[in-house]
Structure formats: C-alpha cells, structure tokens
Amino acid sequence: MNSIAYYPGCGVADQARSMEHTARAVLQALDWEMQELPRWNCCGTVYSLASDDLMRHIGPVRVLTHVQELKLDRLLTLCSMCYSTLRRSERFLNEDRERLERVNAFLDDEPDYRGGVRAVHLLELLRDDIGYSALETRVTRPLEGLKVAPYYGCTLTRPRSVALDDPEHPSVLEDILEVLGAEPVPTAQRVECCGSYMTASDPSVVRRRVTAISEAAAAGGADLMITSCPLCQYNLDARLAEAARTGAPRLPSVYFTQLMALALGLDPALDEQVIDPRPVLAARGLAVEVEA
Amino acid sequence: MSADVEMIQVYIMGRPYKVPQGLTIMKAMEHAGYRLIRGVGCRGGFCGACATVYRRPGDYKLYADLACQATAEDGMYIAQIPSVPADRAPWVLTELDRNTNPILALYPEVARCVACNTCTRACPQELEVMDYIQAALRGDISQVAELSFDCVQCGLCAVRCPAEIVHYHVGQLARRVHGAYRAPQAAHLADRVREVEDGSFEQALDTLQKMSKDELVEAYKKRDVER
Amino acid sequence: MAEQMRLSKEALSADFARRVEELSGQSPYRCYQCGKCAAGCPFADDMDLLPSQVLRLVQIGDEKVLEARAPWSCASCLACEVRCPRGVDIARVMEAVRLLSLRKGNTPLCTADVATMGLPQIALVGISRKMTP
Known part of the structure; x- marks a missing residue:
C-alpha cells in the first residue's frame, strides 16, 4: 500500500x-x-x-x-x-x-x-503517480453513454507557475472521464471563473456566471458537470439551483471523485447535492441506490 | 517586613515600585498600594478576572498571564487588563439550528484567522486556542468544546488577536452547543429530572423550608459529604 | 467607461504608480493597452472601469482609481494573467489598488453576507481577506 x-x-x-x-x-x-x-x-x-x-x-x-x-x-x-x-x-x-x-x-x-x-x-496523483491504465483496470461499471462537462475553474490551471495542466486547453479531467467510460463534453466555459468567493458578497454575479457555465454544458448535450473544488461545487449546485428558477439549465454537478467511485463500483455518496444527480444517472442506466 | 527579604523593582502601569521577591503579580500590586476592586476575583487561577500583560527587561516578548498566578520578577513591566472589550453575539441555545455550524453565522470574524498562533501563546491556561478557532472554522464544534474546555474567559487571546476574533466567546458557544446536542446525554441526569418531576424530593424540601436558620446551619454541618 | 483622460503634469503622480508597483510586484508601464484582459474578464460587465483602464489610470498616476468599483469586482481568477501578452499579472495590480484603498481608510466596496448558514468556508475566508487591509 x-x-x-x-x-x-x-x-x-x-x-x-x-x-x-x-x-x-x-x-x-x-x-x-x-x-x-x-x-x-x-x-x-x-x-x-x-x-x-x-x-x-x-x-x-x-x-x-x-x-x-x-x-x-x-x-x-x-x-x-x-x-x-x-x-x-x-x-x-x-x-x-x-x-x-x-x-x-x-x-x-x-x-x-x-x-x-x-x-x-x-488529479496529479492519478495522472502522474497512479496512471490512467491502473485506474482503467479498476473500472467495474463503465459510465457508458454518460455525457459529462468538466469544470476546471481557476486555480488548477492558473497561474501558469503552478498550473497542473495547460491553462487554456487542459485535458486531465477529460482524460479521466474517458478512462471511466464517460463521454467528455468540453466547453469554453470550463476554465472561466464561477464567481468564487463572491458567492458571499454578490450572489447575483455568481448566479450569472454559473448560468453561463451550465448553458455551455447543456448546449454540448451534457448530462451533468464535474468539479474539483468545494466552492465551485457550491456555486454550480446551490447557486445554480437558485438561478434555475429564472431559466438557467438545472444541470447537476458532482465531484470528479464521485464519478470515479461510481465507475469503480464504490459508494458515490450522491446525497449532498441540491440538484440531485441521480435521476440523470438512472436515465443513463447508472441507477444509484438511495438509502432510506 | 523582615530585613532579610530581598526586594525587587517592578514597573506597574508605568511607575516603579519596590516589592518583596516571590510575590505574585497581584500581591506585588497590592504591596505597592493598589487596592484592587476590578481585575481581581478568586485569586486561585480559576475565575479569569486578573488578565495581565508584562515584559521582562531585555526581552522583546509580550507575555500574558493571570496576575494571581504569575510571579513578579525584578525589572518586570506590568499592566493589568481588568476588562476586555468584546461583543458577545446574542443567541438562545434552544433556538440554534442544531444541525449546522452556528459559529460562522454568529462570529463570522473566525474566517479572518491567519493561523498566526498568537492567541495560543497568550493563553495562561496553555490551551491550543488557534487550533480550536480553526476547528470552529471547519465546523468541528465538539473539537472546539474539547480544546477550549479549561478556558477561564480571561480574554487575553482576544486582546492579542490580529484578526480581532473573540476566541473565548466562540469557545463558550461551542461548549454550550456541544453539551446540549452533541455530547452523550448522562443517563443519571434524566433519572434525577424524572425523580424531581415525580415529586420524590417534595417532602425533603418542605422539611428544609420549615427549618430555622440555626437548624439549617446545624443540618448543613452534619450533612453527608461524599468522600 | 472612463471619461476622456486629460494628461497633465499636475494630474500625474509617479509616487502612486510606484506604490502600486511595489505592492503588486508588477510594472504598470509594461502594459500597452491591447485590452486582452478586458476582453476575457468574466466580470468586466460588473466593472465601472475595464481592467485595462485600471492599469491606464495607474500608469498616469491617477488616484481616482482608488474609488473605482472595478478592483472589487475582480475575483483574482487570473484569466487575464495567463493571457496578457506583456506578462503583467493584472490581478496583482487589482489587489494592490484594493489594499491601497483600504489602507487609506476607505470602506471596502463589497460586503459579506455572512449571516447565511452553510456558505462554504472558502467563500467566507476569501471575502474576509478581500476586506482586510
């Protein structure tokens, strides 16, 4: 180990x-x-x-x-x-x-x-230490047919000095999605800020940002989005749920780790989201048991 | 005062005084003529009333302690802090949402902590103050309660904090929430409450209430003391 | 949009530009006003000055920029940083302008709605730091 x-x-x-x-x-x-x-x-x-x-x-x-x-x-x-x-x-x-x-x-x-x-x-550990092929051998429930829009946000790839991937054209999330059997839906919005901590000072700005991000994902036919940050996740889930009341696409978001767990046959712990991802997963034949 | 007691010089609130060696800061102040009516309490290190800051000659550090516990040393510069200005957020325990972290809503300045650890260094109880503020930030209320358990509310942490956090109020809130909703409930407490409600003690209370003062004193002296 | 700028010796204050440079570690004079930062800024719609205009005011030493809303609409997302052809980290300039404004005693042009339960700590810490000189 x-x-x-x-x-x-x-x-x-x-x-x-x-x-x-x-x-x-x-x-x-x-x-x-x-x-x-x-x-x-x-x-x-x-x-x-x-x-x-x-x-x-x-x-x-x-x-x-x-x-x-x-x-x-x-x-x-x-x-x-x-x-x-x-x-x-x-x-x-x-x-x-x-x-x-x-x-x-x-x-x-x-x-x-x-x-x-x-x-x-x-993401670095998975890519550089563990390797995609090792991950692939553990996939027991490929996410076939699932269309996923990766959302990188800002801090994984900016500034350049600490970027873990190309700032404008990152691929690590798409690569992992492919290993898991899902279909990545890259959008131009995947590296554009969600509004970050302004969710505490100016939620309307954040609602506008997550509307643009989810609209781009929906336009690409995505079933859901993935994130790697609790703040992006909050904005793309709780704030998007608010924005959805006035027309934003109500697209669920989950952590990329949750999709990995699902594909590896492990508990994806999908009960914390405001926008429940389970219906879209079930529609793609990836039903997740709901604990009573 | 016997002649063989060695005298030291201390500076209290900026003025020099000769006091006998070996006194606590509090006793040194009283020896110097201060009549303490604020910033003094139990004199045993429990009540937290006598917050004091001092420096030693030739040392840049600002030390913090309780005046009734720290020993006065030659050359010490001493200032008492009889009261710490601090706002205690209004809250009613039974009205707090027991499932979420009420600390950040009531004391949002906790989010200003830069983890400098100055509060920990100031704590005369040697508590890990910064660690409990960090636990408060991440919503671990039970950890806050545990780490702040021995707090005497002297306020020295709050005086020193560059982020202007009032740590001891945060710790108190966490201990109340923890005690009410998170800590295991004591079975014997529920039993005793039931006994009270069932009237098991009515007769004994009635007897006590009818006693004269002398009878009460006598009964008190003869009471069973748990050893 | 900014008003028409009048360049005069009196309006210039090299001290101010130098202070921003010290605090940000970025030379404002590297900027040649291409506007790429403004074009890609996801918050430009909320700004009273575009990021490039903030830089321009710093270049000419105009302390009016300390009253601007634009630096407070910046979330330091660094979209401008990776795109600037002159290698100016504009987010650092924004931070320097915010700090100089706060250190002058100005009220931060953002308020934290911290009473909301369940906001992520990241957001609370982030906004607190933005408001602290």
Whole structure:
C-alpha cells in the first residue's frame, strides 16, 4: 500500500465530505492510502497577491511544516483552492529566502520551515503517480453513454507557475472521464471563473456566471458537470439551483471523485447535492441506490 | 517586613515600585498600594478576572498571564487588563439550528484567522486556542468544546488577536452547543429530572423550608459529604 | 467607461504608480493597452472601469482609481494573467489598488453576507481577506 500525507482543508472537512469519502475509497481501491495530517489549519483559501503581506503566508507555512516534521515532502489536496494556495505560498517563500527567514522569525520557538514541501492535487496523483491504465483496470461499471462537462475553474490551471495542466486547453479531467467510460463534453466555459468567493458578497454575479457555465454544458448535450473544488461545487449546485428558477439549465454537478467511485463500483455518496444527480444517472442506466 | 527579604523593582502601569521577591503579580500590586476592586476575583487561577500583560527587561516578548498566578520578577513591566472589550453575539441555545455550524453565522470574524498562533501563546491556561478557532472554522464544534474546555474567559487571546476574533466567546458557544446536542446525554441526569418531576424530593424540601436558620446551619454541618 | 483622460503634469503622480508597483510586484508601464484582459474578464460587465483602464489610470498616476468599483469586482481568477501578452499579472495590480484603498481608510466596496448558514468556508475566508487591509 502506497501512502501520502493528506490535507483536507476546511471545505472538504465540512460540507464536502462526499468528496473526501469517495476520494479515499477510490485511492484505497488503487492501493493508495491518504494519511490525514494530525494537525492542520486553514490554508487561507485565497492566495495573497500583495508583496508585503507575509502574515497571510503563515497559515500555509504552518501546514507545510507539519508535513516536513513527518519527514515527508508531498502533501495531497482534493480542493483546488488549497492546492493553489499551498503551492503558491511555498514558491513565494522558497524563491526568496529572506521572506522565509522573516516568516520563521515570526514563528519564533516553533519549528522553522525549510522549504521544499510540495502540494499535490489528487488529479496529479492519478495522472502522474497512479496512471490512467491502473485506474482503467479498476473500472467495474463503465459510465457508458454518460455525457459529462468538466469544470476546471481557476486555480488548477492558473497561474501558469503552478498550473497542473495547460491553462487554456487542459485535458486531465477529460482524460479521466474517458478512462471511466464517460463521454467528455468540453466547453469554453470550463476554465472561466464561477464567481468564487463572491458567492458571499454578490450572489447575483455568481448566479450569472454559473448560468453561463451550465448553458455551455447543456448546449454540448451534457448530462451533468464535474468539479474539483468545494466552492465551485457550491456555486454550480446551490447557486445554480437558485438561478434555475429564472431559466438557467438545472444541470447537476458532482465531484470528479464521485464519478470515479461510481465507475469503480464504490459508494458515490450522491446525497449532498441540491440538484440531485441521480435521476440523470438512472436515465443513463447508472441507477444509484438511495438509502432510506 | 523582615530585613532579610530581598526586594525587587517592578514597573506597574508605568511607575516603579519596590516589592518583596516571590510575590505574585497581584500581591506585588497590592504591596505597592493598589487596592484592587476590578481585575481581581478568586485569586486561585480559576475565575479569569486578573488578565495581565508584562515584559521582562531585555526581552522583546509580550507575555500574558493571570496576575494571581504569575510571579513578579525584578525589572518586570506590568499592566493589568481588568476588562476586555468584546461583543458577545446574542443567541438562545434552544433556538440554534442544531444541525449546522452556528459559529460562522454568529462570529463570522473566525474566517479572518491567519493561523498566526498568537492567541495560543497568550493563553495562561496553555490551551491550543488557534487550533480550536480553526476547528470552529471547519465546523468541528465538539473539537472546539474539547480544546477550549479549561478556558477561564480571561480574554487575553482576544486582546492579542490580529484578526480581532473573540476566541473565548466562540469557545463558550461551542461548549454550550456541544453539551446540549452533541455530547452523550448522562443517563443519571434524566433519572434525577424524572425523580424531581415525580415529586420524590417534595417532602425533603418542605422539611428544609420549615427549618430555622440555626437548624439549617446545624443540618448543613452534619450533612453527608461524599468522600 | 472612463471619461476622456486629460494628461497633465499636475494630474500625474509617479509616487502612486510606484506604490502600486511595489505592492503588486508588477510594472504598470509594461502594459500597452491591447485590452486582452478586458476582453476575457468574466466580470468586466460588473466593472465601472475595464481592467485595462485600471492599469491606464495607474500608469498616469491617477488616484481616482482608488474609488473605482472595478478592483472589487475582480475575483483574482487570473484569466487575464495567463493571457496578457506583456506578462503583467493584472490581478496583482487589482489587489494592490484594493489594499491601497483600504489602507487609506476607505470602506471596502463589497460586503459579506455572512449571516447565511452553510456558505462554504472558502467563500467566507476569501471575502474576509478581500476586506482586510
């Protein structure tokens, strides 16, 4: 059994438990174990873009230091935002030792961060460590006939310095969908922002964005969309359900890990969504038992 | 005061005083002539009334402790914080939605935590304050309750926090929610409540109420004490 | 859309442009106003100035940009960052303008509706940070 240190992040540990549940089960089937850090804190979610704001790098550094103290140098994330913030903070401090020294001076009697712990997104682990062929051998229930629009959002592929795929033409989600037997429906909107945290300040902007995203997916004939971020998922599910009242296509969204679980014959944990994906899955011959 | 007691110099609220070595900060203040009517309580480290911050000579660090617990040292700069200005969000336990995390709705500033750990360093109870704020952020109310259990509400965390969080109010809310809805219910409590409702203690209460003050004192002295 | 710009020695404040440059780590003078950032911005419809216009005001040192709504409509999605032919990270410039506005004591031009139960933490932390100088 391979193992990797794992950082849930606040969203995954709270309302995105279905993502963790299915990721853990899928990795288990692929002979990988996620070992949650014994202590962790919020990564800060939005990477600080100011050059003088070292305080906002303390959170990520603290998380990375926990990994360093376990004598490991990689940290698995499921959430795209955590992935981005952890990787960017690590780069920001590692490329200028003076910044790192100032952060360590602030941390005082706590262990210094020495640099070099890399956040790894689950999509990278699947593509680069596990490999698509290993995934394919575990597929027991191919998602034949299911049309899925991948939604990448922003932080998996932007900025370029930490992009895990091509910023304009990513393919990792499409590739995984094909391995699972589904038919990818790529749209131009798959890399366009859903409105992100503005869901807390300006939900109408988010509703407009998710309307555009779901319209593009529906135009391509998609049955549902997949996400890799609890915030994108919230916007494409809860906010889209609101937007659907005024005409947006009521297209369900699930985490890509949930579709993987379904294809591997594992519990897809599909009971948290506002827009229930089970009817469209059932219509494609992929009925999921509903627990009473 | 015997002559062989060594005296030290401390600075209380900016003024120098000679006090005997070995006193707590609270006793040193009283020795210096302060009559404490605020910022003092149980004198035993439990009530959290005597929040104090101090620095030592030649040390940049700002320390925080309870005045009744920390020992005064030579050269110390001491300031009392008799009250911490803080807003306690209004909530009624029975009206909180027991299935969701009420903390973020009542104390949204929890989301401002940058994990700097200053609160933990300030805590005289040596609690993992930052960890419980982080647990609050991710909705793990039981973890907040557990980690904040020994909080004495002195407020030093809230004084030091750069994100302006009032940690001890967050911890208290979590402990109430945890105690009411998450912690296993004690079977003997339900039994006792039933006994009260059934009137099992009416007669005993009646007897007590009819006693004179002297009889009550006598009965109190003779009571069974669980050992 | 911005009003017609009047370039004069008095209107220019090199200090302001330098402050934005320091804070963002981006030279505003690299921008040659092609407008690609504005064309691809998913939030341009909500902005009173296009991203390229924000950059233009910074270039000419016009502190009026501190009162603009545009930087507050930016979600740092970085669509502009990957497309800018001059390699300007425009989201950093937006962040610098927001911070300079906050640090001047201006009220953030966004409010968090945090009373809503069940909003993801990511959103609450994100909006809190946007509002904090």
